[in-house]
Structures are given as C-alpha cells and as structure tokens.
Amino acid sequence: MLQPRTKVAIFSLLLVLSSSFPAAEPAIGVNWGTISFHRLRPSTVVDLLQQNKIQKVKLFDADPGALKALEGSGIEVMVGIPNEMLSVLGSSSVASDLWVRQNVSSFVGKGGVAIRYVAVGNEPFLSSYAGQFQNNVMPALLNLQQSLAKANLAGYVKLVVPCNADAYEADLPSQGAFRPELTQIMTQLVSFLNSNGSPFVVNIYPFLSLYGSTDFPQDYAFFGGTTHAVTDGANVYTNAFDGNFDTLVAALTKLGYGQMPIVIGEVGWPTDGALNANLTAARAFNQGLINHVLSNRGTPLRPGVPPMDVYLFSLLDEGAKSVLPGNFERHWGIFSFDGQAKYALNLGLGNRLLKDARNVQYxxxxxxVADPSKDLSAVMNHMKLACSVADCTTLNYGGSCNGIGAKGNISYAFNSYYQLQMQNSQSCDFDGLGMVTFLDPSVGECRFLVGVTESTSAAVGTYWGGVIVWVLVMWSVWVFEV
Incomplete structure (x- = not known):
C-alpha cells in the first residue's frame, strides 16, 4: 500500500502534467459570495452550478462549508484570502504554512476540491484604501508560494492578486499605465506572476463608470454598438469593456509583459437599487459580454485572444452587503438570493437558459404587511428600525419597488424584517400596525420575498467569524514562535 506522502507526490506530479496542457477556450465562471441574510445551503448552490454546467467558481474566502460541498464536483475553484489576513501571512511562514495546510492541502486530492487558484487579497491596491494593504501583498505572495511548494502543490495551484481597474489609467487605451505610486510594486507583482505561470486578474465594471459619471455615454457601456466610439490611432473602441481591457494590456506592455494572460475576476451588471440597474440592462450587458468573449474576437490590442476566463459577478444576490458604494451592491446576482434565475441568459455552456435552484427549503x-385598518401616521420609526436591520434597498430611487406607494413601502419594510426574523409572530407586531397575510403582496417586478429555512445568524457572520477564528489561531502561532 502506498504511504500518504507517496500518494501526495504522485498526485502532485499528475497535477503538474495536467497544468502544462494547452490552454482551453475562454470559460465563463461565477463569483459565489455569501454575505446574505438568507443563505442557501452550500450543497444547493453546488447543485445549481452543476445544473447550469458552470465549471469555474471564485470564492472570497476559504469557507469550509462551500469547499466541502464542492468536493468531487469537478468544478475548478479560486479560493480567496481577505486583505486583513495579508499582513500576518507575509510576516510569518508558519502562518502561511498553516493557511495552505488548512485551506488547500486538506481539500485537494482524488475526489477532493479542484482548487486551481488562490486569490491573495481582493483589490488590495484600490485607491480608496490609501495604501493600507499595498506593502503586505508581495511578502504574502512569497510566503504562500513557498508553502505551496512544501505541500507539492506549487505547480498546480497558482497565486493571483485580483486588481481593481483603478490600478491603471489613461486617456486612451494605448496610453495605459499603472498609477505612478504602484509602478514599483506592479513590476514586482507581474514578474512574480510570470515566473510562476499565473495570469493577471482584473475586475472591470462598466456599470460603475456609468453610475459614477453623468457624462459617460450609456450605449458605450454595452456591446450593441455606440454613437460615442473611442478612436485610438488605427483602433476603434465601441464598448467600455474592450477599452478598459486594452488599457491594462498597454500598462502590462510598458512593464515588459504585454503577452501576460489576463483573467477577468469580476464583471457584471446589477438588477436593482439604482438608475440603469434593472433586469433589462443586466441581461443586455451580461449576454453581450458572454457572446463577445466566446466569439474569440479579442480586442484591438489582442485580436483573436480573449481573456483566459471570465468570472461573472455574481452568482447570487447578497442582501447583507454594505451599501456604501450604492444600493445596487446587494443586487448583482444572475440569480436571486434563493437561486431563482432573474432573466433569460445563455452562458454558452450547453444550457439554453438558466435553470433555477432545486429543492430550496422556504x-x-x-x-x-401594514394593517390597512390602522392609522399609520406614527409608523416612520418602525420602518427605520426594520430597514436598519433588513434589506430595503429596492425601495430607493431607481429601485424595483420605488413606485409601490407609501403603504406599499411600509409593508415591504415590515415583511423584510419579518422574514429575516424567520417569521416569528412577534416580529410582525410593530405596535399593532402589522398583520400577517397569506396573499402575496408582490407588485410587478417588486417582489416581497419569503425567506429560506437556513440559519441567518451563521450566514451573515461567516466572513467575520472566519477572520476572528484566524486571528485566534495566529495568536496561538505567535505565542508558539516566541
């Protein structure tokens, strides 16, 4: 019988050989975020991925529940490391060894999880972070690469750093360059990526360009042609995605890495919470993007060479996300929180249209709803309380429930809180102003949700719970090292 160490060595050799095969056609994957009040069972989500023939998924952490559910699925996985963990991983090889052992080595193997990438941080160079995580990236990468090598996985699991598109800038795509304060670290980063056979991962959001500027041409955000094409020498750009992508290509070229493979880590369009965030626009953008990428046309600076992979943002709505960037933040999913397809979308993966999640437990x-027989003049504080806890972003200007009237707004707020409290009878009291109904009060595209039977407290706390556990573990490591 083979010893465990021998099995790992043989498995690692097979992984290295498989990773050297020629690159496949561009693949459409998804981001699976979990910051939700109503979180589906991980097994339900994996079944949803399989039903829709989605073979690549990107996680924002190394949630053991999600990874356990992905075992044996054959779905390729990118696991994430939050920015807050980079400092300790970069300063302690013991910490990076522990992280790899707990979150990679323990899951890969025959019948395990096909972890192909580890995302070291998430947009750590974002200008709004003011350099907070910038100096932690390279030390963390170097330690984690050594840890993967110790585990005989360095040839199979690739380290990447998802970057926001604000890492580079230009008036025209051909003039693309990384921000001056990032030139040194970007030179180090792309050299590291190139040496280890890793792609450059970038997040591109034409929606945010449109949302953030009244001067941005709306049709330029999509793929159906534009009356505001950008002419750059002999090249003509008819959509923001290609222009942004080629700005990155130019920036990489200036550093001497013009042929580096590029993966789109996040791209998508929200369906609610702001003007231009609706079902029609989201379908038009996502279907246009998918068709564009899978056509293999590439871009003016990379004709015939599309991105390696494209991860749509996102798989599911996340109703507990921060709305600091905007109310649309909770509505990026191609599926609603309960795994129901929002609109007709062909992912080019063998299914004509999206298939809904199966066996969801509601x-x-x-x-x-608001009791129509009661005086609702004193309801405002109750609404504020409900919406401070639950998600009421669809009620705001541009939202799908913005036009349902004052009583409708009250009922929506009451119901959102009621479902979040797992339909506890007392949670619909509101000093006698609320009442339970068995008639669905949804109006048009304004959907009054019914919760799922998952535990909400565990769902919302997953991310920070993981960070707290990690801090406690690292305190133990620090004590041990000392």
Whole structure:
C-alpha cells in the first residue's frame, strides 16, 4: 500500500502534467459570495452550478462549508484570502504554512476540491484604501508560494492578486499605465506572476463608470454598438469593456509583459437599487459580454485572444452587503438570493437558459404587511428600525419597488424584517400596525420575498467569524514562535 506522502507526490506530479496542457477556450465562471441574510445551503448552490454546467467558481474566502460541498464536483475553484489576513501571512511562514495546510492541502486530492487558484487579497491596491494593504501583498505572495511548494502543490495551484481597474489609467487605451505610486510594486507583482505561470486578474465594471459619471455615454457601456466610439490611432473602441481591457494590456506592455494572460475576476451588471440597474440592462450587458468573449474576437490590442476566463459577478444576490458604494451592491446576482434565475441568459455552456435552484427549503408562504385598518401616521420609526436591520434597498430611487406607494413601502419594510426574523409572530407586531397575510403582496417586478429555512445568524457572520477564528489561531502561532 502506498504511504500518504507517496500518494501526495504522485498526485502532485499528475497535477503538474495536467497544468502544462494547452490552454482551453475562454470559460465563463461565477463569483459565489455569501454575505446574505438568507443563505442557501452550500450543497444547493453546488447543485445549481452543476445544473447550469458552470465549471469555474471564485470564492472570497476559504469557507469550509462551500469547499466541502464542492468536493468531487469537478468544478475548478479560486479560493480567496481577505486583505486583513495579508499582513500576518507575509510576516510569518508558519502562518502561511498553516493557511495552505488548512485551506488547500486538506481539500485537494482524488475526489477532493479542484482548487486551481488562490486569490491573495481582493483589490488590495484600490485607491480608496490609501495604501493600507499595498506593502503586505508581495511578502504574502512569497510566503504562500513557498508553502505551496512544501505541500507539492506549487505547480498546480497558482497565486493571483485580483486588481481593481483603478490600478491603471489613461486617456486612451494605448496610453495605459499603472498609477505612478504602484509602478514599483506592479513590476514586482507581474514578474512574480510570470515566473510562476499565473495570469493577471482584473475586475472591470462598466456599470460603475456609468453610475459614477453623468457624462459617460450609456450605449458605450454595452456591446450593441455606440454613437460615442473611442478612436485610438488605427483602433476603434465601441464598448467600455474592450477599452478598459486594452488599457491594462498597454500598462502590462510598458512593464515588459504585454503577452501576460489576463483573467477577468469580476464583471457584471446589477438588477436593482439604482438608475440603469434593472433586469433589462443586466441581461443586455451580461449576454453581450458572454457572446463577445466566446466569439474569440479579442480586442484591438489582442485580436483573436480573449481573456483566459471570465468570472461573472455574481452568482447570487447578497442582501447583507454594505451599501456604501450604492444600493445596487446587494443586487448583482444572475440569480436571486434563493437561486431563482432573474432573466433569460445563455452562458454558452450547453444550457439554453438558466435553470433555477432545486429543492430550496422556504419558510411558509406568508407575509407581514401594514394593517390597512390602522392609522399609520406614527409608523416612520418602525420602518427605520426594520430597514436598519433588513434589506430595503429596492425601495430607493431607481429601485424595483420605488413606485409601490407609501403603504406599499411600509409593508415591504415590515415583511423584510419579518422574514429575516424567520417569521416569528412577534416580529410582525410593530405596535399593532402589522398583520400577517397569506396573499402575496408582490407588485410587478417588486417582489416581497419569503425567506429560506437556513440559519441567518451563521450566514451573515461567516466572513467575520472566519477572520476572528484566524486571528485566534495566529495568536496561538505567535505565542508558539516566541
């Protein structure tokens, strides 16, 4: 019988050989975020991925529940490391060894999880971070690469750093360059990526360009042609995605890495919470993007060479996300929080249209609404309380529930809180102003949700719970090292 160490060595050799095969056609993957009040079971989400023939998924952490559910699925996985963990991983090889052992080595192997990438941080060079994580990136990468080598996985699991598109800038794509304060670290980063056979991962959001500027041409954000084409020498750009992508290509070229493979780590369009964030626009953008990428046309600076992979943002709505960037932040999913397809979309993966999640366990079909027989003049504090806890972003200007009237707004807020409290009868009291109904109060595209039977407290706390556990573990490591 082979010893465990021998099995790992043989498995690692096979992985190295498989990773040297010629690159496949560009693949469409998804980001699976979990900052939700109503979190589906990981097994339900994996079944949803398989039903829709999605073979690549990107996680924002190394949630053991998600990884366990992905075992044996054959789905290629990118696991993430939050920015807050980079400092300790870069300063302690013991810490990086522990992280790799707990979150990579323990899951890969025959019948395990096909972890192909580790995302070291998430947009750590974002200008709004003011350099907070910048100096932690390279030390963390170097330590983690050594840890992967110790585990005989360095030839198979690739380290990447998802960057926001604000890492580079230019008036025209051909003039693209990384921000001056990032030139040195970007030179180090792309050299590291190139040496280890890793792609450059970038997040591109034409929606945010449109949202952030009244002067941005709306049709330039999509793929159906534009009356505001950008002419750059002999090249003509008819959509923001190609222009942004080629700005990165130019920036990489200036550093001597013009042929580096590029993966789109995040790209998408929200369906609610702001003007231009709706089902029609989201479908037009995502379908246009998918068709464009899978056509293999490439871009003016890379004709016939599309991105390696494209990860749509995102798989599911995340109703507990921060709305600091905008109310749309909770509505990026191609599926709603409960795994129901929002619109017709062909991912080019063998299915004509998206298939809904199966076997979702809902709470009973009942809703909390404002009692029409009561005086609602003193309801404002109750609404504020409900919306400070639950998600009411669809009620805001540009949202799908913005036009349902004052009583409708009250009912929506009451119901959002009621479902979050797992339909506890007392949570629909509101000093006698609320009442439970068995008639669905949804109006048009304004959907009054019914919660799922998952534990909400565990769902919302997953990310920070993981960070706290990691801090406690690292305190133990620090004590041990001392």
């Amino acid at each position: 709470l009973p079909s009942r809703w909390c």
